[in-house]
Amino acid sequence: QVQLVESGGGLVQTGDSLRLSCAASERTFKPYAMGWFRQAPGKEREFVAAVTSKNVNLWYAYYGNSVQGRFTISRDNAKNAVYLQMNSLKPEDTAVYYCAADGSPYTRYDSTLYDYWGQGTQVTVSS
Numbered sequence: 291q292v293q294l295v296e297s298g299g300g301l302v303q304t305g306d307s308l309r310l311s312c313a314a315s316e317r318t319f320k321p322y323a324m325g326w327f328r329q330a331p332g333k334e335r336e337f338v339a340a341v342t343s344k345n346v347n348l349w350y351a352y353y354g355n356s357v358q359g360r361f362t363i364s365r366d367n368a369k370n371a372v373y374l375q376m377n378s379l380k381p382e383d384t385a386v387y388y389c390a391a392d393g394s395p396y397t398r399y400d401s402t403l404y405d406y407w408g409q410g411t412q413v414t415v416s417s
Contacts, residue, residue: 292319292406294389299411306415307377312389312408314370321391324365324372325352327401328385328413337399338387339363339374344395352398356382379415386410 293315302308310326325340336354341363343349351363362375372389390404397403 292316294391294406294408296387296389296408296411299387299413301414301416302379303416304380306379307375308379308413310374310376310387310411310413312372314391317370319370319391320367321393321406322395323392323397323404325390325398325404326363326372326374326387327390328387330385335388335401336385337401340398341365341372342395342398343367376413381415381417384414386412
């Protein structure tokens with residue numbers, strides 16, 4: 291059973307940065323898509339970013355409108371890991387952030403298409 295393990299969440303102030311990490315437990319697991327979603331209390335799960343990769347030299351990144359220009363997703367295929375660099379954090383970025391992975395080349399924005407999920411890591415941005 292593949293597990294995704296997130297780390298890097300915490301409490302920061304407005305304007306600070308955080309870097310989230312997510313690694314798959316099985317080295318033989320090679321998902322095409324890896325992404326980040328977030329969910330704030332009382333709100334639906336929201337797409338944050340995704341990265342699709344066929345090989346180590348070719349990958350594409352996608353971002354939600356609310357994080358475009360502030361967040362950067364990256365991937366290390368050798369480590370089966372995905373990262374989310376979050377800059378210029380705002381209080382509205384406060385949420386539980388979930389890592390997700392899927393083997394389909396068409397999976398990007400839709401959370402229902404991801405087969406594997408992490409447990410989530412809390413990010414809290416104080417004003």
